[in-house]
Amino acid sequence: MWRVMVPDRLDTLPRHRRALIAAIDWTRLADPEARRLRELGFDEGVGVEVLHRASIGGGPIACRIGRMTVALRRAVAASIHVAPLAG
């Protein structure tokens, strides 16, 4: 049995599911957004975890990166591809 590996995106990652950033689609982001994201430490291979979602329909999400909690909008989170860690 086999299945296609569809990488999850940060905006759809279930809460409290640890994951590694697989790739960031920088082209989908506006320049200042991309830079801020880098400045906050988002990078391939870094661990992330979604902690909170502001509201059911489309509010920002709060995620843990390193020892920091960072708030970002879902549209931005959607350009961050993640690979969930086992367990």
Next chain:
Amino acid sequence: MHAAPLVALVGNPNAGKSALFNALTGARQKVGNYPGVTVERHSGRMVLDDGRPIELVDLPGAYSLDPSSPDERVTRDVVTGRGGFERLPDALVVVVDAANLDNHLRFTLQLIALGVPVIVALNMIDLAERDGLVLDPAVLERELGVPVVSTVAVRRRGLDELRAKLSPLLGGHPVPAVDRVEENIVVLQRRARTIAAAATVSETPARRWAHWLDAVALHPVVGPLLLVAILFVMFQAVFSWAATPADMIDVAFGGLEGWVRETAPDGFWRSLVTDGLIAGVGAVIVFLPQILILFLFILVLEASGYMVRAAFLMDRLMATVGLSGRAFIPLLSSFACAVPGIMATRTIEDEKDRLTTILIAPLMTCSARWPVYTLIIGAMIPNIQVLPFVRLQGLVMFGLLVMGVAGAYVAALLLRRTVTKGASSGFMMEMPKYQWPRWQDIGIGLWTRAMIFLKRAGTIIAATTVVLWLLLSFPKPPPGSNISPVDYSIAGRIGNGIETVVAPIGFNRDIALALLPAMAAREVAVSAIGTVYAIDDAEGESGTRAISDRLRGRWSLPTALAFLMWFVFAPQCISTIAVTRRETNGWKWPAFMVGYLFVAAYVMAGATYWLAVAVGL
């Protein structure tokens, strides 16, 4: 040769630069938790152990040398010796959050590469320990190649060592800034992570209780309810806690006035002092307790780390008008005063976003409006119970507050589609760690606010009140004539002129007279009305209570409501206009702001008046 070497505190937002600055210099500065609370230049003096004095500057927080907001630009320009903001510092104290090394070291690496002598303050080591993180400063020192000192700025720990290690860096020959700095953030970030990992002795997952707190504060349903509850308690407290101290101030000014009346001979000077100065300034100072209570809440919300959570919750709503949650913080501050609110917009990166926030900030019900609202509502609205726990006066007050917010909402919506059109800006913020506010810092913040307020009352407000009093008193009508003294005076004649403009929206001459000096500051309207009536009716007693009695006799309810509505919108505040000019670098935007707000005020006040007349109030 400059007298004292210049040392700059640099680092990411919330690393503790301002706290360290306060600890090292003893200078007064607001300490907040919102990234980038430091938006002005703060400098102070400290003395090294060998007695050498040093000038210390607290630079705005930045994430890198690639600025994305005006305050980050200041930081970049100072540390690279550009821009003429400052001479090139002789040394940099790079402040890093020990619990956040991955991130803060990246900027540190950039700064070290500049070539200016650097010392690293490994700050908030107490919070790192609280959260189960053990670090080895010696490893950091080796990897970075610069001195590293562990500090706890708020407990004044590590300061002696910092001073001792700073001393040898100040050799006396200024170092030219190196222009070539590693630009690639990702490369720097990877190095930072490697170094952070090497310096970490042991680590346990971050604090449980903070996660638990956030699970409540950021919960999709509970979070917004909690925010509304906090805001409700805040506004409730402003009115209930302030009653007693406000009464005491009122009594004190009444006493002072009585004493002057008894001791000084009757005449021009006595009248100037009692009717003009004491009554005018007193009518405003009564509101000091309310303002301080409001600022107390705002400072505590900032210092505890909650403010950014509130921004997170508000982002969705703000996005509907093309703003971001970030704008919520300056707007909330604007409830106390638009001036610090407008200055706090400097942390908004997007230019259009920032401009919109500045333009709508004056619509938040700032504390200068309360004297006006309280007086008019107290005099004209019956305090009947409309619902359990809800009285009509309170309801009207709340209605005015909501009116301001609704006005701001509509204004933002329209502005973002016209003059400040642009792509909707993003929202990306680091959430600071929760912690207990430190009462010393809150105390300093409140003290600063109180002083600014009292200075305003003692200068702008006192001066406009006295000038108005003079214009109202002269020339005196010839003896025996039956023209009222006010009608005959210079101010009265100006007032009659303005009245023709504002008569269509239901304003009488007394209001027209009060509007002009209230351009300086809204509160002046209260003392101006008081002065008009005191001069018109010289035998009567003065004071806030007396003003209310006179209002009841002379104003109709529709006029009073229109007057309140006017103050929701009218940009009657010189300080706000001045700070807008400064923050937008020119007269274009303040002129636009004044224009659109006056039009809104006129239209809304007129609509209120005619609607009230139509329904027979």
